[in-house]
Amino acid sequence: MPLTHTFRMTVQDRAARDPAFRQAMLKEGVDALLAGDVPAGKAILRDYINAAVGFGPLAEATNIPAKSLMRMLGPRGNPRADNLFQIIRQLQTHEGIRLGVGEEASAG
Structure with missing residues (x-):
């Protein structure tokens, strides 16, 4: 359902x-991935970029054209891993945070 x-x-x-x-928002997007x-x-991630960075500045930071970024993160987009990680790295830098992967305790 599209957002209003x-x-x-x-x-x-x-x-x-x-x-x-x-x-x-950034953490939730990465966690979902x-x-x-x-x-x-x-x-x-698309909502985060629109709200926090903008596709133009992200395109400059990643050297990936803004239209390509929008397509990659669109509903039918399929970003390559190297592009996706480059995007995430730039978004972390923009926020001044570093996300990490940890283990979840399993129940049972």
């Missing part, structure tokens, strides 16, 4: 004023 313009504006407004919210939910991960 009002909801997108609410997310962008919150991201503009709340660094913890931006960082949580790592959990194998690629469509959700790409959608969250």
